[in-house]
Amino acid sequence: MPTHVPEPAPTPALADTGPLDRERAHLAASRTALRAMRADVEALDLGNVTANWVNTQILERQMAERVKALADLSDTPLFFGRLDYLHAPPLSAPPPLSTPLERGHPHEQGDPHGAEEAEGAEGERFYVGRRHVHDVDGDPMVIDWRAPVSQAFYRASRKDPMDLALRRRFGYTGGDLTAYEDEHLSDPAEASATSKLLQQEIERPRVGPMRDIVATIQPEQDEIVRSGLSGSVCVQGGPGTGKTAVGLHRVAYLLYAHRERLARTGTLVVGPNRSFLHYIEQVLPALGELTVGQATVDDLVAHVEVRGTDDPRAALVKGDARMAEVLRRALHSHVTMPTEPVVVVRGSRRWRVPAYELEEIVRQLLDRDIRYGAAREALPQRVAHAVLVRMERAGEAPDDRVQDTVARTGAVKAAVKTVWPAVDPAKLVLRLLADPDFLAEHAAGLLDEDERKAILWTKPARSVRSAKWSAADAVLIDEATDLIRRTPSLGHVVLDEAQDLSPMQYRAVGRRCTTGSATVLGDLAQGTTPWATRSWEEALAHLGKRDAVVEELTAGFRVPTDVIAYASRLLPHIAPGLTPVASIRDNPGFFAVRPITGSGEVVSACRELLGHEGSVGLIAADARVPELARELTAAGLGHVAPGEETTHDTRLTLVPASLAKGLEYDYVVLDEPCAVVDAEPDERTGLRRLYVALTRAVSGLIVTHAAPLPEQLLPH
Numbered sequence: 176m177p178t179h180v181p182e183p184a185p186t187p188a189l190a191d192t193g194p195l196d197r198e199r200a201h202l203a204a205s206r207t208a209l210r211a212m213r214a215d216v217e218a219l220d221l222g223n224v225t226a227n228w229v230n231t232q233i234l235e236r237q238m239a240e241r242v243k244a245l246a247d248l249s250d251t252p253l254f255f256g257r258l259d260y261l262h263a264p265p266l267s268a269p270p271p272l273s274t275p276l277e278r279g280h281p282h283e284q285g286d287p288h289g290a291e292e293a294e295g296a297e298g299e300r301f302y303v304g305r306r307h308v309h310d311v312d313g314d315p316m317v318i319d320w321r322a323p324v325s326q327a328f329y330r331a332s333r334k335d336p337m338d339l340a341l342r343r344r345f346g347y348t349g350g351d352l353t354a355y356e357d358e359h360l361s362d363p364a365e366a367s368a369t370s371k372l373l374q375q376e377i378e379r380p381r382v383g384p385m386r387d388i389v390a391t392i393q394p395e396q397d398e399i400v401r402s403g404l405s406g407s408v409c410v411q412g413g414p415g416t417g418k419t420a421v422g423l424h425r426v427a428y429l430l431y432a433h434r435e436r437l438a439r440t441g442t443l444v445v446g447p448n449r450s451f452l453h454y455i456e457q458v459l460p461a462l463g464e465l466t467v468g469q470a471t472v473d474d475l476v477a478h479v480e481v482r483g484t485d486d487p488r489a490a491l492v493k494g495d496a497r498m499a500e501v502l503r504r505a506l507h508s509h510v511t512m513p514t515e516p517v518v519v520v521r522g523s524r525r526w527r528v529p530a531y532e533l534e535e536i537v538r539q540l541l542d543r544d545i546r547y548g549a550a551r552e553a554l555p556q557r558v559a560h561a562v563l564v565r566m567e568r569a570g571e572a573p574d575d576r577v578q579d580t581v582a583r584t585g586a587v588k589a590a591v592k593t594v595w596p597a598v599d600p601a602k603l604v605l606r607l608l609a610d611p612d613f614l615a616e617h618a619a620g621l622l623d624e625d626e627r628k629a630i631l632w633t634k635p636a637r638s639v640r641s642a643k644w645s646a647a648d649a650v651l652i653d654e655a656t657d658l659i660r661r662t663p664s665l666g667h668v669v670l671d672e673a674q675d676l677s678p679m680q681y682r683a684v685g686r687r688c689t690t691g692s693a694t695v696l697g698d699l700a701q702g703t704t705p706w707a708t709r710s711w712e713e714a715l716a717h718l719g720k721r722d723a724v725v726e727e728l729t730a731g732f733r734v735p736t737d738v739i740a741y742a743s744r745l746l747p748h749i750a751p752g753l754t755p756v757a758s759i760r761d762n763p764g765f766f767a768v769r770p771i772t773g774s775g776e777v778v779s780a781c782r783e784l785l786g787h788e789g790s791v792g793l794i795a796a797d798a799r800v801p802e803l804a805r806e807l808t809a810a811g812l813g814h815v816a817p818g819e820e821t822t823h824d825t826r827l828t829l830v831p832a833s834l835a836k837g838l839e840y841d842y843v844v845l846d847e848p849c850a851v852v853d854a855e856p857d858e859r860t861g862l863r864r865l866y867v868a869l870t871r872a873v874s875g876l877i878v879t880h881a882a883p884l885p886e887q888l889l890p891h
């Protein structure tokens with residue numbers, strides 16, 4: 176959470192302390208009301224609600240979560256905006272609400288705006304905040320930012336005032352309300368001005384993990400945040416355009432609007448690595464959402480222990496979508512057509528289903544779009560049914576219990592075992608990677624000889640346990656697992672830094688939201704894997720979300736103008752055709768490119784930047800990290816690794832370039848661009864890695880280099 180909120184610059188409105196005092200009084204009253212709401216939940220006697228032990232446990236857990244969600248965090252403003260409507264807002268459908276605990280209070284149920292009249296006779300006034308707060312009579316004091324009535328706070332403009340007489344933004348210092356800023360959007364005489372509070376929020380020094388942007392979501396971001404649950408959205412956006420922020424706020428919005436459904440099906444945020452997930456993990460809890468899962472793609476497919484690595488060539492082939500077909504063929508090759516009849520003995524009679532009829536049953540199952548495992552389970556019943564038909568023809572009247580019994584007879588079981596054997600997904604992949612003939616047979620027409628050679632193990636593993644599985648192998652096992660048994664689908668998945676996923680990884684994520692929707696976030700220019708996404712259309716097809724709407728964000732909230740202009744010199748070489756980011760930061764930031772003669776000067780640059788407020792990152796090619804760590808330590812500069820907590824005294828993070836993606840620091844020292852480029856297998860990937868590293872700074876960047884700079888960075 177943010178630990179520092181700067182004092183807003185005085186605005187004309189500040190001169191009049193009367194209104195500010197009234198707003199402070201409303202804040203104090205809202206805090207009291209929130210405390211009362213919390214006390215109400217704590218005092219709930221569950222014994223009266225349910226006599227069932229399991230239900231009590233569930234309710235207790237929900238209650239604990241709700242109590243947590245109702246916490247009044249002293250440094251988090253309870254509301255950040257006020258809306259005075261000219262007229263009563265039009266009625267719109269309320270978001271569906273479920274259990275009393277989720278609803279929180281009966282007054283949240285029947286209120287179509289997400290708010291009743293906030294201040295009765297005073298008119299239609301709403302305070303917009305992180306969560307809904309009501310007084311003892313159930314009248315709303317703060318409206319959830321996600322409620323329909325709050326939308327005008329984000330979207331209203333002079334062109335479309337959305338019936339607002341006034342939009343007021345509040346400025347805070349710590350938890351204290353210290354400023355406000357008014358816009359009378361319907362007043363043609365009032366000139367439009369950029370919001371200073373918005374600018375201050377954007378330029379606030381970064382400390383610690385990512386924070387929410389709920390007070391300053393921009394209209395184009397809000398459109399994505401509030402897009403419906405049924406559709407998938409893909410957001411292409413350059414560094415710092417708020418993709419991650421938008422994705423997280425979208426989950427929060429969807430959880431509000433479809434709480435019951437998503438509580439049942441679940442939501443998940445997928446990020447590139449642990450340090451990134453750690454960086455973003457506080458955003459949703461700060462918005463009162465505690466139930467969203469977080470995982471890397473590797474976590475999702477963790478069927479085996481990953482102890483091996485692939486060379487890029489092997490990883491490229493293993494990640495190719497053609498592997499899905501290879502696996503499908505290999506799996507189905509286990510099904511053999513029956514050559515023997517099944518003979519079931521019951522009492523004195525023998526019932527015989529001939530091979531050709533069994534073959535017909537097997538063919539029907541193969542033609543149906545059902546999983547291998549489900550078909551295998553259906554087969555004994557089908558065979559038993561064929562037996563029953565014969566019994567009926569012979570004048571018997573067997574019921575369904577007889578069919579079950581027949582399905583369990585040794586004869587039927589033995590036939591199923593031969594015709595449709597159980598397959599272990601890891602063993603299937605093991606055989607493909609270990610047995611050249613098996614691979615050649617099922618990859619015929621799909622993979623050429625070189626490709627097959629690239630993925631075959633030179634030293635074939637003997638067993639699933641002893642195999643040195645790679646991350647790409649685990650994805651193959653996940654695909655095979657899904658071919659055998661359908662992976663359950665979640666209600667919504669947010670996929671961040673998507674551009675780095677292989678087609679097979681997209682498929683792995685896609686099968687976790689087959690019946691749900693997805694928010695896909697990424698930047699084609701930041702793709703640094705050998706299989707990096709070339710087009711969103713293609714990626715969405717692998718994900719199974721062809722119908723997703725692709726949106727582009729181009730306004731940059733992170734990187735200062737000079738720095739983004741410098742980094743954008745790389746764009747024609749790494750992603751021609753992409754729109755460069757336009758920084759909306761007022762502060763031009765600090766930017767220097769320094770030729771140096773030794774690592775000591777890198778340390779000096781860090782020391783210099785630590786003289787400013789906020790976090791500092793030293794980003795370097797992975798191989799240079801140990802040497803730089805030694806230099807920093809020798810110079811007495813404490814530092815942490817990404818994912819580790821910075822402290823007041825240790826604000827410096829030493830970041831291997833491979834982990835910089837998605838992260839940001841107030842000030843960055845970028846060590847030796849050439850080394851960052853050279854560490855990658857090809858120049859384009861190297862330049863993309865450099866682009867990522869160059870775009871992590873919020874307030875200032877120093878590039879230090881002893882070797883010449885990559886020529887693509889020189890002015891054209």
Ligand SMILES: Nc1ncnc2c1ncn2[C@@H]1O[C@H](COP(=O)(O)OP(=O)(O)OP(=O)(O)O)[C@@H](O)[C@H]1O
Nearest residue numbers: 388391392393414415416417418419420732733837
């Ligand atoms: N509307 C906004 N108001 C204030 N800050 C914002 C807004 N949108 C984004 N930001 C801030 O800008 C910074 C960059 O946002 P974010 O990390 O979501 O960008 P990104 O597009 O995911 O970047 P990258 O491509 O580098 O991963 C964050 O500090 C975020 O909080």
